[in-house]
Amino acid sequence: MKIAVCVKQVPDTEARLRVAGDGRWVDEENLPFVINESDEYALEEALQIAERTVGEVVVLSIGPARVREALRKCLALGAHRAMHLSDEAFAGGDAMATGRALAAAIAREGFDLVLTGSQSDDVGSGSTGSIVAGHLGWPHAWLVMGVELEEGNSSAKVTREMESGMNEVLRIQLPAVLEIQAGLNHPRYASLKGIMQAKKKEMAEVSAADLGLDGAAIGASGATVEILSVAFPESGEGARIIEGDASSAAQELVDRLQKEARVL
Amino acid sequence: MSAKVWIVVQHREGHLHRMSREAIAGGQQLASLLGGTAEAVVLGHGVGPVAEELGGYDLAAVHVADAEALADYTPGGYVGVLAAALKDHAPTHVVLAHSYQNIEYMARLAQAVGGSLLPEATGFETDEEGVVWRRPVLGGKLQARVRAVGPAPLLVSFQSGVFGGSDAATGNAPRVELDASAAAPDREILGVEEVAGEHVDLSAAEIVVAVGRGIGDGDKLKIIEALAESLGAEIGASRPVIDNGWLPRDRQIGSSGQTIAPKLYIAIGISGAIQHLVGMKGASTVVAVNKDAEAPIFGVADYGIVGDLHEIVPALTEAIREAKAAAG
Numbered sequence: 399m400k401i402a403v404c405v406k407q408v409p410d411t412e413a414r415l416r417v418a419g420d421g422r423w424v425d426e427e428n429l430p431f432v433i434n435e436s437d438e439y440a441l442e443e444a445l446q447i448a449e450r451t452v453g454e455v456v457v458l459s460i461g462p463a464r465v466r467e468a469l470r471k472c473l474a475l476g477a478h479r480a481m482h483l484s485d486e487a488f489a490g491g492d493a494m495a496t497g498r499a500l501a502a503a504i505a506r507e508g509f510d511l512v513l514t515g516s517q518s519d520d521v522g523s524g525s526t527g528s529i530v531a532g533h534l535g536w537p538h539a540w541l542v543m544g545v546e547l548e549e550g551n552s553s554a555k556v557t558r559e560m561e562s563g564m565n566e567v568l569r570i571q572l573p574a575v576l577e578i579q580a581g582l583n584h585p586r587y588a589s590l591k592g593i594m595q596a597k598k599k600e601m602a603e604v605s606a607a608d609l610g611l612d613g614a615a616i617g618a619s620g621a622t623v624e625i626l627s628v629a630f631p632e633s634g635e636g637a638r639i640i641e642g643d644a645s646s647a648a649q650e651l652v653d654r655l656q657k658e659a660r661v662l
Numbered sequence: 663m664s665a666k667v668w669i670v671v672q673h674r675e676g677h678l679h680r681m682s683r684e685a686i687a688g689g690q691q692l693a694s695l696l697g698g699t700a701e702a703v704v705l706g707h708g709v710g711p712v713a714e715e716l717g718g719y720d721l722a723a724v725h726v727a728d729a730e731a732l733a734d735y736t737p738g739g740y741v742g743v744l745a746a747a748l749k750d751h752a753p754t755h756v757v758l759a760h761s762y763q764n765i766e767y768m769a770r771l772a773q774a775v776g777g778s779l780l781p782e783a784t785g786f787e788t789d790e791e792g793v794v795w796r797r798p799v800l801g802g803k804l805q806a807r808v809r810a811v812g813p814a815p816l817l818v819s820f821q822s823g824v825f826g827g828s829d830a831a832t833g834n835a836p837r838v839e840l841d842a843s844a845a846a847p848d849r850e851i852l853g854v855e856e857v858a859g860e861h862v863d864l865s866a867a868e869i870v871v872a873v874g875r876g877i878g879d880g881d882k883l884k885i886i887e888a889l890a891e892s893l894g895a896e897i898g899a900s901r902p903v904i905d906n907g908w909l910p911r912d913r914q915i916g917s918s919g920q921t922i923a924p925k926l927y928i929a930i931g932i933s934g935a936i937q938h939l940v941g942m943k944g945a946s947t948v949v950a951v952n953k954d955a956e957a958p959i960f961g962v963a964d965y966g967i968v969g970d971l972h973e974i975v976p977a978l979t980e981a982i983r984e985a986k987a988a989a990g
Binding site: 409411412414415417424492493494497519520521522523524525526528529531532533537538539540541555556557558559560561563564565566567568569570571580581584621622623624625626627628629630631636637638639640644645647648649651652654655656659661662 | 737738761762763765766767768769770772773774777778779780781782794795798799800801802803804805806807808809810811812813816848849850851852853854855856857869875893901902904905907911912917918919920925926933946947948949950954955956958960961962963964965966967968969970973974976977978980981982985
């Protein structure tokens, strides 16, 4: 099976964030970037499917030069090839614009299956995979917690997470786009051998012109929403912050829980 | 052009989904702010009771698409019918609850009709240029102000709890049939299963100690167990702890886990992503321990300690044991 995996490089969720000078996003200088968490699970699922079906895994990502580091890591983990959608014209896109560009790259090559994470840890619209599926005219499923290929690889049994602790099991015809939820497998670590091999694997640079995309339909020009500003919420306002070393803070907290909140 | 706000509702077993009542309230407020009308849309098979319930709200119309092909929700069924309906009726806004089912198909619907997409709104207001929306980014660490700049319709989903379902204005809305012939189901539903687990019912617990990613390692849960034991509390967790396999899935609190309302909730190393907050906002008293003073959890907590949980939790356990011993 030939599988495409769309990954996004996002700020490390543990990183300390600062608002950028223009107030419209976080300051990316010295900010550590990682592969989006649910995309790591999508890659692992793709690698496992490829191992069972003697297939090929191609990773795709849109973004500036730093994205190559994330793609290189995917190659070290076992992906066969990488495609970097690298073009100023892709910058500033929302899920609608980015989904259109990714779909064009996927359609150009032809794939049997597309996997991606359900949601990015930065913008978090949870939409890009569904939009890719729409452009390709393929069925899709979101919050996928299990994938089981069926006879002849023409369909898959897919487990989808629902609210309130229930999962729905459904059958979906392939090719399809499956948007993977974190937690469905155990992503592997890169081996030293994998890291060495990754250096020799193909990483193609793809421009908007290569994909025959109109500049007005992609990136910031093709976006349907625009972030005007970002700010830290009025956080900390709710909580009375108890100061002091660990034991005196703990003592004061217990005191307040007993006498003020009366919950102990 | 005056605004026409469509509210597409979700339902189960003849009842409106709780979040859909909130979406009705939100859609009504949006229509009123923009000087337009609000209308509801329901899709399904045998949805008479839901359509009737919707008829009791202050809406200009209740559009009903009733067909066998819509008996089970499928993205293909819903997108097929709604894409055709949006072209026919040309609403300016389509409002949905930010539920798992709606998130799955709303982006595809926006793509199908060439509209605009704004998931997980937490509010809106107008300025001189139009509507400014709010939504969380970066796991809720930051709030973004967002403007829709693409073609109509704008599809927007409202996060749980932004509007009160009981605030939806009541009235008398006429039922209008919607053409359902474009429904094209694109999956076969094989069944529904409960997520495996021991079935710990955290909703009954008076005190819950919940642990998040900040614990760093599953081996370090012993200090959490000791704290829970000193309080006679149940242990819960946020999603990353469950995904890492450090605790079983039935301990998860949040939108994909349990919803709880204990009298005391102690969040340890939990940053407070919105998906977690919706599961614990019913708690009476909330304590947060986190090394990041900017973590959103401090925004909803009553008491907070900023620092290393590996030092604070054992100290807290000790203080509770002493207090209990003193009380005899």
